[in-house]
Amino acid sequence: MPCPPRGCYTQQMINKDQRAGPANLPSAVHQEKLTLLLQQSHIAAYISVGVAAILVAVLWEQQSSDRLLTWMGGIVATASVRVVMYQSFRRHPPEVDENSHREFIYFAATLTYFAWWGIGSLWIMPKASYADQIIVLYFMIGLAGSAVAVFSANWPLQIGAVALLLLPIVSWFFAQGSLPEAGMATAGLIFLLSATRSARVLAGTIDTNLRLKHQLINANAVAERLARVDELTNLYNRRAFNEYSRLQAAQAQRTGNPLSLVLLDLDHFKAVNDSYGHAVGDDVLQHVAKMLRESVRESDICGRIGGEEFAILLPGTSAEKAQVVAEALRRQLYEIPFAFPDGEAIIHASFGVAQVRGEFSDALQQADSALYAAKTAGRNRVELCDNVTPIRRPGGEQSRR
Numbered sequence: 001m002p003c004p005p006r007g008c009y010t011q012q013m014i015n016k017d018q019r020a021g022p023a024n025l026p027s028a029v030h031q032e033k034l035t036l037l038l039q040q041s042h043i044a045a046y047i048s049v050g051v052a053a054i055l056v057a058v059l060w061e062q063q064s065s066d067r068l069l070t071w072m073g074g075i076v077a078t079a080s081v082r083v084v085m086y087q088s089f090r091r092h093p094p095e096v097d098e099n100s101h102r103e104f105i106y107f108a109a110t111l112t113y114f115a116w117w118g119i120g121s122l123w124i125m126p127k128a129s130y131a132d133q134i135i136v137l138y139f140m141i142g143l144a145g146s147a148v149a150v151f152s153a154n155w156p157l158q159i160g161a162v163a164l165l166l167l168p169i170v171s172w173f174f175a176q177g178s179l180p181e182a183g184m185a186t187a188g189l190i191f192l193l194s195a196t197r198s199a200r201v202l203a204g205t206i207d208t209n210l211r212l213k214h215q216l217i218n219a220n221a222v223a224e225r226l227a228r229v230d231e232l233t234n235l236y237n238r239r240a241f242n243e244y245s246r247l248q249a250a251q252a253q254r255t256g257n258p259l260s261l262v263l264l265d266l267d268h269f270k271a272v273n274d275s276y277g278h279a280v281g282d283d284v285l286q287h288v289a290k291m292l293r294e295s296v297r298e299s300d301i302c303g304r305i306g307g308e309e310f311a312i313l314l315p316g317t318s319a320e321k322a323q324v325v326a327e328a329l330r331r332q333l334y335e336i337p338f339a340f341p342d343g344e345a346i347i348h349a350s351f352g353v354a355q356v357r358g359e360f361s362d363a364l365q366q367a368d369s370a371l372y373a374a375k376t377a378g379r380n381r382v383e384l385c386d387n388v389t390p391i392r393r394p395g396g397e398q399s400r401r
């Protein structure tokens with residue numbers, strides 16, 4: 001089947017739309033937050049390994065090299081888990097609606113990384129000098145600040161990272177009991193509380209923005225669908241059918257492949273509405289649409305182009321073959337009675353067939369003439385345009401809508 005134009009619905013897409021509906025909003029937002037988080041945090045993992053190396057260099061003279069290198073090894077190992085997991089997410093992104101255990105492992109690895117930083121900082125901090133303690137506290141506060149920004153898409157991870165980084169060192173300072181250390185502890189605590197508050201505000205703002213974004217995406221998808229699909233029958237509406245058919249006609253002219261058009265109009269449909277009411281009339285239209293959808297090829301395009309008028313475009317099909325298809329549809333409709341409230345009755349339709357040989361509008365007029373000929377010849381029959389003298393309906397094509 002030739003590729004449909006961009007933004008144009010194919011029948012398969014319409015069928016898929018019917019099944020899928022708009023994306024699940026909470027899942028779509030969750031997935032986007034996860035993507036945002038992963039994108040930011042894997043670069044942050046490299047940066048924080050660099051920062052750890054600087055801290056090791058700064059403390060090299062004051063602390064045992066074994067201890068510093070062991071701590072650095074732990075930082076590299078836990079950061080590597082985050083990077084490897086990021087690569088795995090990149091290669092196999094989680095589906096919307098998937099409840100991913102990988103996500104849990106990633107969160108656990110990230111929190112372990114920050115716990116290693118937070119608890120390890122006490123282990124590598126030279127306890128004898130205030131200057132060294134301030135240096136370590138400075139590094140921890142800086143890292144906590146960047147964690148607020150990096151994990152802004154996930155509030156629990158933000159708070160977890162900041163708490164794991166700062167709580168051990170702040171508690172240790174408080175436990176020392178001296179005034180300078182209590183001052184450093186208080187400064188760290190104030191930073192911890194303000195970072196927690198900022199984290200919450202930032203995460204809330206991101207959540208609201210993503211929700212609005214996905215609501216807009218869903219609303220656009222629904223509007224796009226409504227503009228092209230007939231709500232009652234889920235077939236193409238007239239505008240979309242014509243648009244698609246014009247493109248197919250141009251393509252058929254280029255490739256030389258045959259293309260045909262079948263129009264069908266239910267017979268005496270007014271009587272159905274008058275006898276059973278509009279709601280039953282709608283049921284009949286849906287019944288016919290379902291039959292058409294299920295009977296034609298996947299590559300054929302069905303549309304409801306008027307009240308009780310349908311059209312089918314058949315790529316790769318000559319008028320003679322389209323006439324056979326139309327005849328089969330006519331018989332199928334005629335042979336399967338419709339269950340009306342007071343019993344079964346036959347629904348039938350008249351068909352007009354034409355081959356699209358140039359402009360689609362010409363073929364539409366020819367098929368319409370053939371359809372009119374089928375109506376005037378007694379209804380419930382198929383006419384091929386080549387067999388009928390072109391007839392303009394009284395009042396022209398417009399008068400039927």
Ligand SMILES: Nc1nc2c(ncn2[C@@H]2O[C@H](COP(=O)(O)OP(=O)(O)OP(=O)(O)O)[C@@H](O)[C@H]2O)c(=O)[nH]1
Nearest residue numbers: 265266267268269270271273278279281282307308
């Ligand atoms: N239930 C329902 N009826 C519709 C809809 N659109 C158009 N109609 C009705 O379709 C009927 C068309 O009537 P006519 O144009 O006289 O055609 P007909 O009765 O089928 O007669 P022939 O085509 O000459 O066989 C009218 O009663 C319209 O109200 C719709 O969406 N739902």
